[in-house]
Amino acid sequence: MLVWYCRIVALMSILSALSPRTNERIDRLPDYILFSLGFLLGVPSLGFGVLMLMLAAAVRRRKRVAWWLLMVLGVFVGPLGWLAVSYLFDDLTWADLQPLPPLIxxxxxxxxxxxxxxxxxxEFYAVFDAANFRLALVVLGVSAALSTLIGITLVAWNDANPHTDLGDQALYTLKAGMAGTGLWWYDTAVEVPHWVDVAVxxxxxxxxxxxxxxxxxxxRGSVRHEPRDDARLRALLDKFGDQDSLGYFALRRDKAVMWSPTGKAAVxxxxxxxxxxxxxxxxxxxxxWPGAIEAWLAEARQHAWVPAVMGASEEGGxxxxxxxxxxxxxGDEAVVEVDEFTLEGRAMRVVRQAYNRVERxxxxxxxxxxxxxxxxxxxxxxxxxxxWRDGAVERGFSMALGRLGDPADGQCVMxxxxxxxxxxxxxxxxxxWGVKxxxxxxxxxxxxxxNGLVEFMVIDLINAGPEHGVERVSLNFAMFRSIFERAGRIGAGPFLRLARVVLSVFSRWWQLESLYRANMKYRPVWEPRYLCFPKARDLARIAIAAxxxxGFLAFPTPRFLRRRRKCEPAPEPAPAPEQESEQESEPASEPASEPAPESDPQTDPTTAATPPQQG
Known part of the structure; x- marks a missing residue:
């Protein structure tokens, strides 16, 4: 109910701000009626409408700060607020309270x-998330200066009254920018069209x-997990790293870690x-796992976050x-078994030719x-x-380590x-990915x-697998692979074909189909990966967050502003806690991994196919 109240007030505020006759209607109303309508129907201001929409979102997420804002709104807006203002700043008389029934x-x-x-x-149990006040103050100063400059310019250019000065126009800009101009008791002689009010x-x-x-x-620079978390995670990876090809990416330093009560599992x-x-x-x-998942979900509830998991294996799902x-x-992850891989046969003819061409x-x-x-x-x-990175924005989170050359990552292979x-x-x-x-x-x-350079490198790595003790290699993750595969078969239905057409359009930017075809050349084992979420209505928010x-929705930084990435110092190692005796459990279904080769012999592959590392 409170959510819809905030939404309705926001809608009425926006609509009344766009109406050219709002000021005339406001001028005909007594002050206490005006305050009462402000409580019920909002303020004729786009800014107030935006604030109410933000408040509605906070109320829906049950943020504790939203409850306090609702109390402020309930106590200081409406007839009680009008009485307080009138008592403090005006001579309040009995005549001002007439007629009484509407006021009551x-x-x-x-x-x-x-x-x-x-x-x-x-019901408002969610804590307030940490805020970046320093950045907010900087943005406030810059945006206030720009909006004021543009607003005064608009008002000055369109002011029809020749007797107003810059002070009048600046005051009018302040009024129009913060709320509807008809709400302020100090009026100016500025005369501008309604569209100027709306624009300001x-x-x-x-x-x-x-x-x-x-x-x-x-x-910036906030550390998501401590060096001790690194040490404990590495201890778990040494013992259980074979379970999930994405396990090592938990060591990204922009990820927080939630531990199970026993310390034997973490999210x-x-x-x-x-x-x-x-x-x-x-x-x-x-x-x-259940203990770590419960702790993670409990923190999500405490902060009113939507819990979501990208790339869970079937067992994890x-x-x-x-x-x-x-x-x-x-989608599916491409996993190549080293012992079973061969370049022989007609099915591998294209890959074999590409490999031989590069070798020659x-x-x-x-x-x-x-x-x-x-x-x-x-x-x-x-x-x-x-x-060689394609674009100014570093990409990768679920299937990228986010750094290169860290001394702590000595077992990585180049x-x-x-x-x-x-x-x-x-x-x-x-x-x-585990030991092998x-x-x-x-x-x-x-x-x-x-062309074929990446295939040449991947095949050389597979061929050298026994020498380096490698038995399986996880390549790129192919999103919606099953759609591309099934839509190409005889008898595919119209909906499946339509889905492929839509995905092919998006492939122009995100290489969905090209990654599938690039991985398919190696004839891998396809391991399905899942997106886990609480409710379907949360999918849009999860997609934006993902x-x-x-890095797909980040604002790119100009290249000349980016600092040369340096080797990030490894965290001070912390001693791993003694592991309690545990029961060895059967590893869950073989997990999957992440990014892999890119190019098709028919296309010119670029580095955009893979998530780049962060410095």
């Missing part, structure tokens, strides 16, 4: 509203939105736009479904663990990877491709190089 009705409505808010107090009020609304956006942006997640976004299965003993989360198939051109690969690469060479590789002159032309970086597996993290190549986390 207004008081009753206000009392019912306040009583309803007090009665619902226990719109600038004020944009300022409010900008400040609200900045207020809840994460502070790595990141709060993004009101969504607690996790990726992959929980880390650790399957028997301890089953466990999460016990806690009320639904699941839909997001004089290209060769070098495969090393990160720990075996000298620091000066690693620094050079990091610079080249940065130069595949370098050099041309006939020994010049580096491409590189791949893989993170450990690798999962693709980073893929970069120089533009204009030979897009922000992965």
């Amino acid at each position: 009705v207004s008081f009753l409505i206000q009392a019912v509203f306040v009583a309803l808010v007090v009665w619902a107090r226990k 009020n719109f600038l004020g609304s944009v300022m409010i939105l900008a400040v609200a956006w900045a207020l809840f942006q994460p502070r 790595a997640y990141r709060p993004v736009g009101g969504v607690s976004l996790a990726a992959g299965d929980p880390i650790g003993d399957v028997e301890a 089953k466990v999460l479904s016990r806690f009320g989360l639904d699941a839909i198939e997001l 051109a004089g290209y060769r690969t070098r495969i090393r663990r990160h720990a075996d690469i000298p620091r000066p060479e690693m620094a050079q590789l990091m610079r080249r990877a940065d130069d 595949v370098e491709c050099l041309d006939a002159d020994g010049v580096l032309r491409a590189l791949l970086s893989f993170v450990p 597996g690798l999962s693709l993290d980073l893929m970069r190549r120089e533009r204009g190089t030979e 897009g922000r986390a992965e």
